[in-house]
Amino acid sequence: RVLKRLKRVDLERAAERVVHGRCDPREFVTILGEFAAAAAVVAGAKFVSPLLAKMANDAPGQALAQAIRDLLAGLSRSKAATNDLGGLFVDPASYPEVFAIKSETEAIHHAFSEELAEIRTALKNPSIKFRSLRTGPTSMLEYLIELPRAAAVPREWNEVSSTQRLARYVTPRTEELLDQLARRREELALATKQAWKQLLLGFSGAQRSAMHAVSRALAGLDALHA
Numbered sequence: 029r030v031l032k033r034l035k036r037v038d039l040e041r042a043a044e045r046v047v048h049g050r051c052d053p054r055e056f057v058t059i060l061g062e063f064a065a066a067a068a069v070v071a072g073a074k075f076v077s078p079l080l081a082k083m084a085n086d087a088p089g090q091a092l093a094q095a096i097r098d099l100l101a102g103l104s105r106s107k108a109a110t111n112d113l114g115g116l117f118v119d120p121a122s123y124p125e126v127f128a129i130k131s132e133t134e135a136i137h138h139a140f141s142e143e144l145a146e147i148r149t150a151l152k153n154p155s156i157k158f159r160s161l162r163t164g165p166t167s168m169l170e171y172l173i174e175l176p177r178a179a180a181v182p183r184e185w186n187e188v189s190s191t192q193r194l195a196r197y198v199t200p201r202t203e204e205l206l207d208q209l210a211r212r213r214e215e216l217a218l219a220t221k222q223a224w225k226q227l228l229l230g231f232s233g234a235q236r237s238a239m240h241a242v243s244r245a246l247a248g249l250d251a252l253h254a
Contacts, residue, residue, distance in 0.1 A: 039062065039063065039066060039239070039242070039243035039246065040240065040243050042059045042062065042063075043059075043063075043236065043239040043240055043243060045059065046059055046228060046231065046232050046239070047232040047236050048232075049225065049228045049229070049232075051228075052111050053103075053107070053108040053111050053112075053113065053116055053224070054108055054109055054110070054111050056108070056228070057100065057103070057105060057108040057109075060096045060099070060100060063092065063096060063239055063242060064092075064093050064096045064097070066089075066242050066243065066246045067089035067090070067092045067093040067096070067242050068089065068093055069089075069246060070089040070242050070245045070246055071089035071090050071093070088238045088241065088242075089242055089245075091238065092235060092238040092239065092242055095231075095234070095235055095238075099227070099231060101119065102117065102118060102119030102122045102123070103116055103117065103118060103119075104116055104117075104118050113217075113220040113221060113224055114216060114217070114220055116220065116224070117220065117223055123223050125219050125222075125223070126216070126219050126220055126223050129212055129215050129216045129219055130216065132212055133209065133212045133213070133216065136205055136208050136209050136212060137209075139205050140158070140171055140202070140205055143199065143201045143202055143205065144156075144157070144158060146201075147173060147199065150182060151175075151179075151181075156173065156175075158170070158171045158172065158173065159172045159173070159174045159196065160172065161189060161196060169188060169189070169196070170206065171198065171202050171205070171206060172188065172189075172196040172197065172198060173185070173196065173197045173198070173199070174194055174195075174196050175194065175195055175196075175197070176193065176194060176195075177190060177192075177193060177194060177195045179195070181197055182199075184199070184200055185197040185198070185199050185200075186198050186199075186200075186203070
C-alpha cells in the first residue's frame with residue numbers, strides 16, 4: 029500500500045526542489061514525510077535481483093530516515109502547515125539566534141505587564157486592560173488605554189484615537205516598548221528567514237545523495253513489482 033502511494037510521488041523532482049530551496053515549509057515537511065516512508069520501504073525490502081539488492085544496500089535508508097526524524101523534531105508541524113516561519117522553529121539548541129530574539133521579545137511583553145500595573149495604580153483602576161485597534165487589513169494599534177473621553181489622564185499621555193464616547197492613549201513608556209517590540213519583530217522575521225535558508229542548505233547538502241539513492245532504489249522496487 030505504501031509503495032502504491034509512493035508511485036504517485038516524483039521523489040527525484042521533490043529532492044531537487046529541496047536541494048534548490050524551491051519549497052516552502054509545508055511542502056518541505058510533506059516531502060520529508062514521503063522520503064521517510066520511501067526510506068523505510070527500501071530498508072525493509074528483500075530483493076532477489078543482485079542489482080536491486082545492491083541498490084537497496086547502497087541506499088542509506090535507515091540513516092536518511094533518522095536524519096529526517098531528527099530534523100522534524102526541531103520543527104512545529106502545525107506551523108509548517110500554515111507556512112508560519114515565526115513559529116516553525118522549536119529547538120533552541122538548533123536555532124539559537126531565533127530563540128535569543130524570542131527571549132528578548134518575551135522580556136518586552138513582561139515590561140508591558142509591568143507598565144500596565146503602573147497604569148492601574150495611577151488611574152486607581154485595577155481592572156483596566158490594554159486594548160488593540162485594527163486600522164487596516166494588516167495594521168493594528170496595540171497596547172492602548174481606552175477610557176471615557178471625560179476621564180482625567182496624566183498630561184504626558186498621548187491620545188492616538190477617539191470616538192464621541194472614548195479616547196485611546198499610549199503612555200511614554202508604552203511608546204518606548206512599542207518601538208523595541210517593532211525592532212524585535214523585524215529582527216525575528218530576518219532571523220527566521222535566514223534559519224530557513226540554512227536549514228534547506230544544510231539538509232540538502234548532507235542528504236542529497238541519500239535522497240537520490242533512495243529514490244532510485246524505490247524505482248527499482250517498483251519495476252520489480254510492475
